[in-house]
Amino acid sequence: MYGKIFLNIIFLITLTALQLSFLNSLPRPFGNFSLVIIVLIFMLGLRDDWLAIWWAAGVGVLFDFFSFYPFGIYIVSFSAMILLTKFLLVNFITNRSLYSFLTLCLFAGFIYKFFVYLLIFLLFFLEKKDFPFIMDKSFFFSEFIFLAINSVGVAIIFYLLSKAVKKLRPAFFR
């Protein structure tokens, strides 16, 4: 059991390092790729248990340690994202097709960003400071690019995994 916990911690650290350090150092289009969200979605979709949810909380803790926003923003955002995505998966998604994973990824990406911006807005509002983002045309365009790039990432990973995992149904491009 302790071995399993240790292994999970190593995977969490690797995932966080890849997201915070490796992907952020790449040129901008690649930096938009959210490996954390995609890995969590696939874990949720394929394993359908609480491991993905605890991983989300664990990644949130690490993100909060290396963030300069008030502690808790990332834990709450990742946890809310994964819980709401699980709710969507359990109640509305009936199969494990590409469309399902694209829907989950878009939903998760939207929820994650929504919670992060909402919490930061609330904290800055309470502290009577100016909101650090300007929600203009370029802001929304960037968020659209974020969702688009991650959707492409999900599609690629889905097709790679569908060769190995029987649970996935490549219902697209047949």
Next chain:
Amino acid sequence: MFKKVGKQKTFILIAVIGLLIFLYQLGALTSVEKMAANVLNPIFSGFYSMGSNIGATFGQKTSEENLKEKLKEFEVQVADLTEENVRLKILEDENKILREHLNFLSQSQYQYVMSNVISRGDGIDLSGRTETIIIDKGSDDGLYEGLGVVSGRGVIVGKIMEVKGKISKVYLTSNSGCKLAAAIFGSEKTNGITEGDLGLTIKMGFIPQSAEINPSDIVVTSGLESFVPRGLIIGKISAVNKENNEMWQDAVIEPMSEFEDMVVVSVILPAGER
């Protein structure tokens, strides 16, 4: 109607999150945070370095013709700089002798703390903006807000804006939140303030209309700030905006550092603080 998502486990998760936030506010997680930073900073800096090298490799788009053109340009520059270097060396020697005679205190009162870059941009990727970096040194290493950060070539790349125990957030000079007191090199009476513009260039404002500034002029720090010494290169002027009916003129500055290639930076500490 809807299937339950595991009510009990959800409550446990919420309770754990609440407890973590509460403990952090009390300061009980500070030692855990520092321990995590001590262990993870080298790993993060390794990953960042790897990604930065890959990014630099793919960024090399210069064609052979461009290279030849640039080579000729640089040869001319080297010749001019060599001549200037010789002249400055002579002046430096004279200066040294004079200072020794007059028992002046050394003006080199600053020390450096070298740091690795472990991340770029904000965790949530603020609309694709990347004008911040996170370095692996913090308040435990004697750093605090307002300190200048330089690259390996002695060019100022930003200022520390926020500090934690083992990490610091640096606003790059292209960040609109990074303001520096600046002067035109060779004309130190021409002062102004630089700030980042759209994450790509730097704008220098509040330059008096009477000041003569030209494209290709070098902009340096003026030393009017407490923690940023004089003479650090900020960039080169690429365009000047001068309207006769305005009180001030402004200039667009091209940074001299390639922010994408930075993996190691140095933080300038005033003397006696290390």
